[in-house]
Amino acid sequence: MTKRIFRSICFVAIAVFLASVALFLCVLYNYFGNVQRNQLKTQTELAAQGAENTGADYFEGLDTKGYRITWIDTDGAVLFDSDAAAAEMENHLEREEIKEAVEEGYGESSRYSATLMERTLYSAMRLEDGTVVRLSIAQNTMLTLLLGMAQPILIIVAIAIALSFLLAYRLSRHITEPLNRLNLDDPLNNEGYDELSPLLRRIDAQQRKIRLQAEELQTKQEEFEAVTENMTEGIVVLNPKGIILSINSAAARLFDTTKACIGQHMLSVNRCMEISDLLSAMEKGVRAEKSITLQGRTYQMDISPVSEDGSVTGAVLLVLDVTEKAQAEQMRQEFTANVSHELKTPLQIIAGSAELLSNGIVKEEDRKSFYDRILTESQRMIRLVEDIIRLSHLDEGANEMKRENVDLFALANETVKSLQTEAENAQITMRLEGTPAILYGIPQLLRSLIFNLCDNAIKYNRAGGTVAVQVKTEKDRAILSVADTGIGISPEHQNRIFERFYRVDKSRSKELGGTGLGLSIVKHAARLHEAEIALNSAENEGTTITVTFPMAN
Amino acid sequence: MRTRFDEQLNTLHQELIRMGALCEEVISLAASALIQKDDALAAKIAPLDHEIDEKERQIESVCLRLLLQQQPVAGDLRQISAALKMITDLERIGDQAEDIAEILPFLNGRTLPEHIQIREMAKETSQMVTDSVDAYVKQDTAIAEAVIAADDIVDDYFIAIKNSLISLIAQNPNEGEYALDLLMAAKYFERIGDHATNIAEWVQFSVTGEKNTPQEVN
Numbered sequence: 001m002t003k004r005i006f007r008s009i010c011f012v013a014i015a016v017f018l019a020s021v022a023l024f025l026c027v028l029y030n031y032f033g034n035v036q037r038n039q040l041k042t043q044t045e046l047a048a049q050g051a052e053n054t055g056a057d058y059f060e061g062l063d064t065k066g067y068r069i070t071w072i073d074t075d076g077a078v079l080f081d082s083d084a085a086a087a088e089m090e091n092h093l094e095r096e097e098i099k100e101a102v103e104e105g106y107g108e109s110s111r112y113s114a115t116l117m118e119r120t121l122y123s124a125m126r127l128e129d130g131t132v133v134r135l136s137i138a139q140n141t142m143l144t145l146l147l148g149m150a151q152p153i154l155i156i157v158a159i160a161i162a163l164s165f166l167l168a169y170r171l172s173r174h175i176t177e178p179l180n181r182l183n184l185d186d187p188l189n190n191e192g193y194d195e196l197s198p199l200l201r202r203i204d205a206q207q208r209k210i211r212l213q214a215e216e217l218q219t220k221q222e223e224f225e226a227v228t229e230n231m232t233e234g235i236v237v238l239n240p241k242g243i244i245l246s247i248n249s250a251a252a253r254l255f256d257t258t259k260a261c262i263g264q265h266m267l268s269v270n271r272c273m274e275i276s277d278l279l280s281a282m283e284k285g286v287r288a289e290k291s292i293t294l295q296g297r298t299y300q301m302d303i304s305p306v307s308e309d310g311s312v313t314g315a316v317l318l319v320l321d322v323t324e325k326a327q328a329e330q331m332r333q334e335f336t337a338n339v340s341h342e343l344k345t346p347l348q349i350i351a352g353s354a355e356l357l358s359n360g361i362v363k364e365e366d367r368k369s370f371y372d373r374i375l376t377e378s379q380r381m382i383r384l385v386e387d388i389i390r391l392s393h394l395d396e397g398a399n400e401m402k403r404e405n406v407d408l409f410a411l412a413n414e415t416v417k418s419l420q421t422e423a424e425n426a427q428i429t430m431r432l433e434g435t436p437a438i439l440y441g442i443p444q445l446l447r448s449l450i451f452n453l454c455d456n457a458i459k460y461n462r463a464g465g466t467v468a469v470q471v472k473t474e475k476d477r478a479i480l481s482v483a484d485t486g487i488g489i490s491p492e493h494q495n496r497i498f499e500r501f502y503r504v505d506k507s508r509s510k511e512l513g514g515t516g517l518g519l520s521i522v523k524h525a526a527r528l529h530e531a532e533i534a535l536n537s538a539e540n541e542g543t544t545i546t547v548t549f550p551m552a553n
Numbered sequence: 554m555r556t557r558f559d560e561q562l563n564t565l566h567q568e569l570i571r572m573g574a575l576c577e578e579v580i581s582l583a584a585s586a587l588i589q590k591d592d593a594l595a596a597k598i599a600p601l602d603h604e605i606d607e608k609e610r611q612i613e614s615v616c617l618r619l620l621l622q623q624q625p626v627a628g629d630l631r632q633i634s635a636a637l638k639m640i641t642d643l644e645r646i647g648d649q650a651e652d653i654a655e656i657l658p659f660l661n662g663r664t665l666p667e668h669i670q671i672r673e674m675a676k677e678t679s680q681m682v683t684d685s686v687d688a689y690v691k692q693d694t695a696i697a698e699a700v701i702a703a704d705d706i707v708d709d710y711f712i713a714i715k716n717s718l719i720s721l722i723a724q725n726p727n728e729g730e731y732a733l734d735l736l737m738a739a740k741y742f743e744r745i746g747d748h749a750t751n752i753a754e755w756v757q758f759s760v761t762g763e764k765n766t767p768q769e770v771n
Binding site: 241242265267268271272273276 | 691
C-alpha cells in the first residue's frame with residue numbers, strides 16, 4: 001500500500017515539476033531569444049552606420065564586445081572578420097542572412113553548430129556601397145541550459161522523492177491503522193473514517209447472517225440428537241472410512257462403549273465378523289443386513305451407505321432389537337412342530353386300529369376295545385383341534401369378542417357343576433365358596449379359564465383329594481383361586497407350564513387326555529382381562545393357582 | 554504427505570483389527586467345537602484360516618511399502634515393525650486352530666473323562682486371544698500384561714492335562730491313541746496361548762518402545 005501511494009505521489013510531484021520546468025524554459029527561452037535578436041539588430045544597425053561613416057577604419061581597433069563582426073564585399077569575399085583572418089574565409093554570398101540583406105537591405109538567420117550545443121544568431125545589413133556588415137552572437141541552446149540546470153533539478157527531484165516517500169508512509173499509515181484497529185466482533189461500534197462504514201455495515205450484516213445460520217444449524221443438530229437419543233434403536237453414523245461420526249446412546253449402550261468413541265474406527269468399538277462384513281459392504285456402496293448377538297440379545301444391524309455422485313460419502317448403521325421377534329419366530333416354529341406331532345400320534349393309533357380291523361385280523365371279542373380306542377383317540381383329536389382353534393382365536397381376534405358384565409362366582413358355580421361327574425369318577429370332592437364378583441369381560445373366555453383350571457385340578461389330583469374353588473372381591477379386584485391337593489409341580493417346571501404343549505409328565509398327561517394347551521389358554525384369557533396369575537405349588541402337596549382380575553369399569 | 558501417511562497407518566491398524574477378529578473367531582470356533590462336540594463348527598475353521606493367510610500377506614505388503622516409501626521413525630516405526638511381527642503370530646494362531654479342527658472329529662466321538670480340563674483350557678486360551686487383540690485395539694498395556702500373566706494359567710492346564718493323560722494311559726493302555734490326540738490338542742492350545750502372549754508383548758513394545766521378557770516361539 002505504502003509503495004503504491006509513494007509511487008503515485010512521486011510520479012505526480014516529478015511530473016508537475018518537470019512540466020513546469022519545460023514550460024518556463026520554453027517561455028523564457030523565446031523571450032530572451034527575442035531580446036537578444038533585437039539587441040543584435042540594433043548593434044548591427046549601429047555597426048552599419050559606423051561602417052558607412054568611417055569606412056574600413058571603423059573596423060580597426062573595434063571593440064566587438066562579444067559580437068563577431070564580419071564585413072563582406074559585394075562579391076561575397078570577406079573584407080574583415082573580428083574572429084578569423086578574412087583572407088582565409090570562403091565566399092559568404094550564399095549565406096541565408098547575406099542573401100536576404102543583399103536583396104532587402106536586412107537579413108537574419110540562426111544556425112546550430114555541428115554539436116548542437118550552440119546556436120549562432122546572425123544579422124546582416126547592406127551598406128550604401130553594396131557591401132554587407134554582419135554581426136553574429138552565440139546563443140545557448142535549450143539543452144545547454146538544461147545541462148547547466150541539471151544539478152538543481154536533480155536535487156529538487158531527490159527532495160520530491162524523499163518528501164513523497166514520507167507523505168506516502170504517513171498517508172498509508174493513516175489509512176491502514178484504523179483498519180487494523182477495527183473490532184470485527186462489533187463492526188458498527190468502531191471509530192474509523194467515513195469511507196469505512198459501508199464495509200463495516202456489510203461485515204455486520206454478514207455476521208448476523210452467519211450467526212443466524214449457525215443457530216439454525218445448532219437447533220437442527222439438537223433436534224436430530226434429541227430424536228436419535230430417545231430412540232430405542234441404535235444409530236451410528238460413519239464416514240466412508242468407517243470412522244464414527246456420531247452415535248446415539250442406545251447404540252453406545254449396545255456396543256458397550258461411550259460417546260468418547262466418536263472419531264474412532266467402528267472396528268475399534270466392535271470387531272466381530274458381522275460388523276467387518278457390513279463395513280466391506282459399505283465400501284462397495286451396497287446395503288447390507290446382519291443379525292448379531294450382543295449381551296444375550298439378538299440385534300438386527302442394517303447398514304445403508306449414503307452415496308453422492310457415485311461415491312460413498314458415509315453410512316448409517318441402524319441396530320434394531322429383534323430378540324422378541326426372534327423368540328416369537330422360534331415359538332411359532334416350535335408350535336407348528338408340536339401341533340403336527342400332537343396330531344400325528346392319535347391319527348396313527350386310529351389308522352393302525354382301523355387297518356387291523358379292516359384286515360379282519362382282530363378277533364371278534366377284541367373288536368370292542370379297538371372301536372373304543374378309535375373313539376377315544378378321535379375325541380382327543382377333536383379336543384386338541386378345538387383348543388388350537390381357541391388359542392389361535394385368542395392370538396388374533398380376541399379384541400372383537402363381546403365384553404359384558406359377568407359374575408365370576410356364577411361362572412365358577414356352573415363349571416363346578418359340569419365337572420361334578422368327572423370329579424366323582426376320580427373320587428375327588430369339589431368345593432366352591434365365595435361371593436359374587438361382577439367383572440366386565442368376555443364370558444366364554446372366563447368360562448374356559450375356570451374350566452381349564454378346575455379340569456387340571458381334578459386330573460392331577462389323587463383319589464380322595466379335594467379341589468377348592470374360591471371367588472372373592474378385595475377392594476377393586478376380583479380374586480379366583482383354585483387349590484388342589486394333588487401331585488404338585490416341581491420348581492423347575494413351574495416357569496414353563498404356561499407354554500404351549502409343555503407337560504410336566506408326558507405319559508400321565510396323555511393318559512388323562514390332556515392336550516398340553518389348557519394352561520396356555522388360561523394365560524391368554526388372563527392377559528386379555530389384564531389379570532395376574534400366581535402359582536403356588538409344592539411337590540406332592542398340591543397346587544394353588546390364583547388369578548387376580550382388576551374390577552375397574 | 555503426513556496426512557497420507559497417517560491415513561495409511563490407520564488402514565494398517567484397521568486391517569490388523571480385522572485379522573485379529575478373524576483369529577478370535579477361529580479360536581472361539583475351535584473351543585466351542587470342542588466344548589459342544591460340534592464337528593460342524595470345526596468345519597468352519599479351514600476357510601477362515603485361508604482368509605487369515607490372505608490377510609497376513611496383504612498386511613505384510615502394506616508394512617513393507619510403508620517402510621520403503623515413508624521411512625518411518627520413532628513411534629511410527631515401532632507400530633509398523635510390531636505389526637509385521639504380530640501378523641506372524643496371528644497367522645500361527647490361525648494355523649494351530651485349523652490343526653485342532655483336524656483332530657476334533659477323532660476326539661468328539663469319545664466321552665471325555667471329567668477330570669481332563671481341556672475344555673477349561675480351550676476357554677482360557679480363547680479368552681487370551683480375545684484379550685490380546687483387545688489390548689492391540691485399545692493400545693492398552695494393562696490388558697497386555699493381564700494376557701502375559703494368563704499364559705501361566707494355560708501352561709499349568711497343559712501340565713495338568715499331560716499328567717492326567719499319563720495316568721489314563723497307565724490305567725488303560727487301549728486309550729493310547731485317544732490320549733495322544735488329546736495331548737496334541739492341548740499342545741496346540743498351549744501354543745496359541747504363547748502366540749497370544751507374543752502379541753501382547755508386541756503391543757507393549759508398540760506403545761512403550763520397550764520389550765521385556767522375550768519369549769521364544771517356534
